[in-house]
Amino acid sequence: MRLASLSSGSSGNSIYVGSDTTHILVDTGCSKKRIVEGLSKLDLSLDDIDAIFVTHEHSDHIAGLHTILKKHDIPVFATKGTIQGIRTSDKKGEMVSSEFHEIRADEKVSVKDMIINPMTIMHDALEPVGYRISCGNKKFGIATDLGCYNDYIVDNLRGMDAVLIEANHDVRMLQTGPYPYQLKKRILGEKGHLSNEKSGELLCRILHDNLKGILLGHLSKENNLPELAYETVRVEIEMGENPYHGNDFPIMVAARNELSTVIEV
Ligand SMILES: [Zn+2]
Ligand SMILES: [Zn+2]
Numbered sequence: 001m002r003l004a005s006l007s008s009g010s011s012g013n014s015i016y017v018g019s020d021t022t023h024i025l026v027d028t029g030c031s032k033k034r035i036v037e038g039l040s041k042l043d044l045s046l047d048d049i050d051a052i053f054v055t056h057e058h059s060d061h062i063a064g065l066h067t068i069l070k071k072h073d074i075p076v077f078a079t080k081g082t083i084q085g086i087r088t089s090d091k092k093g094e095m096v097s098s099e100f101h102e103i104r105a106d107e108k109v110s111v112k113d114m115i116i117n118p119m120t121i122m123h124d125a126l127e128p129v130g131y132r133i134s135c136g137n138k139k140f141g142i143a144t145d146l147g148c149y150n151d152y153i154v155d156n157l158r159g160m161d162a163v164l165i166e167a168n169h170d171v172r173m174l175q176t177g178p179y180p181y182q183l184k185k186r187i188l189g190e191k192g193h194l195s196n197e198k199s200g201e202l203l204c205r206i207l208h209d210n211l212k213g214i215l216l217g218h219l220s221k222e223n224n225l226p227e228l229a230y231e232t233v234r235v236e237i238e239m240g241e242n243p244y245h246g247n248d249f250p251i252m253v254a255a256r257n258e259l260s261t262v263i264e265v
Contacts, residue, residue, distance in 0.1 A: 001018070003213070007034050025051075051076070053076075054082050122191050160206065161265040
């Protein structure tokens, strides 16, 4: 089973998860071109994609969806609220309804040999979710765009082989940075985005001996730096109340505009 980010950050998000026989995308928030390029490096094309799962309707998660659906008949799975949000943004009403499949948090969906579990996340969208995706005994967890986490999220992300977790901003960079006050407040709020520190704290609660990879994603371009996200999370793991050291797990930062390290388990 493989996990890779094709594009990550406030300018567009798309994640690939695949087994030998099944290939899915979580979000298509960047250009179709970028997705095609990323997939080709994985020896895949959009024709191989069995399903698209959407986390929520913000444009950095759906911007490429329309263009992809024009040429490719790929089923799209999203919560009722997210489908509503996508429809609202589809002003010309060009997206065909038959392609959308409604899902609910905590109700599994199977796509060939994969099982996808949506989980509710705290974010300022209509009905946002993260995903736990498994194939046989392998499991990946994906949680971006969450202002905070709770025991429910932690439970959902326990026992994963690899995770892609948001490390959106450095709190100090955000506070002293150029964003207007209201936007800062939104990002720092309970329905905003996870800071590097909170990302590290969440990770501390889900670490286990068999966790094979941590991919940090959705980094803010203005309020974060890859090295800072990496180092802050590493230090949180080192200092946190857990038996592990910062270097015990491979921690990688998903690149903004290109294919990330591919995690294979
Ligand atoms: Zn969002
Ligand atoms: Zn986002």
